[in-house]
Amino acid sequence: MEWKAEPITRRVTRQIKVGPVLVGGGAPISVQSMTDTDTLDVEGTLAQVGRLASAGADIVRVSVPSMDAALAMEEICSRAPVPIVADIHFDYRIALEVAKRGAAALRINPGNIGSSEKIEAVCRAAEDHGLPIRVGVNAGSLDKDLVARYGSPTPQAMAEAALRAAEVLERHHFFDYAFSVKASELNLCVAAYRLLSRETPAPLHLGITEAGGLTGGTVLSSIGISWLLREGIGDTLRVSLAADPVEEVRVGWAILKSMHLRARGVEITACPTCSRHGIDVVGMVGELERRLADVRGTLRLAVMGCVVNGPGEAQGADLAICGAKGGQCLAYEGGKMWGKLPAAAALDWLERRARELADGR
Numbered sequence: 001m002e003w004k005a006e007p008i009t010r011r012v013t014r015q016i017k018v019g020p021v022l023v024g025g026g027a028p029i030s031v032q033s034m035t036d037t038d039t040l041d042v043e044g045t046l047a048q049v050g051r052l053a054s055a056g057a058d059i060v061r062v063s064v065p066s067m068d069a070a071l072a073m074e075e076i077c078s079r080a081p082v083p084i085v086a087d088i089h090f091d092y093r094i095a096l097e098v099a100k101r102g103a104a105a106l107r108i109n110p111g112n113i114g115s116s117e118k119i120e121a122v123c124r125a126a127e128d129h130g131l132p133i134r135v136g137v138n139a140g141s142l143d144k145d146l147v148a149r150y151g152s153p154t155p156q157a158m159a160e161a162a163l164r165a166a167e168v169l170e171r172h173h174f175f176d177y178a179f180s181v182k183a184s185e186l187n188l189c190v191a192a193y194r195l196l197s198r199e200t201p202a203p204l205h206l207g208i209t210e211a212g213g214l215t216g217g218t219v220l221s222s223i224g225i226s227w228l229l230r231e232g233i234g235d236t237l238r239v240s241l242a243a244d245p246v247e248e249v250r251v252g253w254a255i256l257k258s259m260h261l262r263a264r265g266v267e268i269t270a271c272p273t274c275s276r277h278g279i280d281v282v283g284m285v286g287e288l289e290r291r292l293a294d295v296r297g298t299l300r301l302a303v304m305g306c307v308v309n310g311p312g313e314a315q316g317a318d319l320a321i322c323g324a325k326g327g328q329c330l331a332y333e334g335g336k337m338w339g340k341l342p343a344a345a346a347l348d349w350l351e352r353r354a355r356e357l358a359d360g361r
């Protein structure tokens, strides 16, 4: 009998709409990233948004630190291939401006927006333009009274900060919001999300903030995000890396694909190689990832160094190769032996067949 992993039961939440992308309420878990360009550089920002969208970002956030940046958002939002979330701090007038200029959602922290009148103005602008708001709580910028009461940024303090902000929005009859409660300390962050998920029906945007560089940040984010996803918590995610934001999207997708929560593009199983390897697995995998980055249809490939584990992995793959003697590869399709071909021709064969198969999916 085939073994199957215990399915993940996702938490039931309200649903919000970020442009055409549904978040929560059973919608597929979306992948987000954030530009690191100067928002005033419209062409540079759009080029990066385009790269993020091609890598699979469903939603992209853009920082709007000034009124000039708010004006630049009009062109960015109108030409972007994915919905744009405006990230706003301190000046509520920027939120009013971007709401008119095509933003698909606002990310604010009501704690730094100010008076009740200002928050009400933001709520009305969001409502008039059909925009949801993400309340982004960060352990590093909690309200002083909460830190004083709890002694440090605890999960309770973070969840309370989120719920307190939601109370303010709801007081202004605004219910179309999502939360994030991010921290760079993994256990604190996970505990805060876990606690908040029990207290709110709002969708949750997952992320470990300031997680670090490509390797450390990927490990930290993968542990924290997958831990929560496994518990059914999380409706959209952003992997925060001190690296090219395209990597954030790649890692976000890798997490979702590994957990079988969402599929996209080509997944490659590869052995780490050892002295038995008959082909250059490392080089071939890198080249395949580069060649097949644009493929959207879901496909599983395996590239294995030799016949020790190659034929076994080929069983679960749509296409596979494994190294054989004399510079040859054994090629498999649909788990069955397709034939033998020289290693030098294997990449072209894999690319051609992968594109043909993906086209039909």
Ligand code: SF4
Pocket (backbone or CB within 6 Å): 271, 272, 273, 274, 275, 276, 277, 278, 304, 305, 306, 307, 308, 309, 310
């Ligand atoms: S599949 Fe072969 S080459 Fe790859 S790690 Fe295993 S024994 Fe080594």
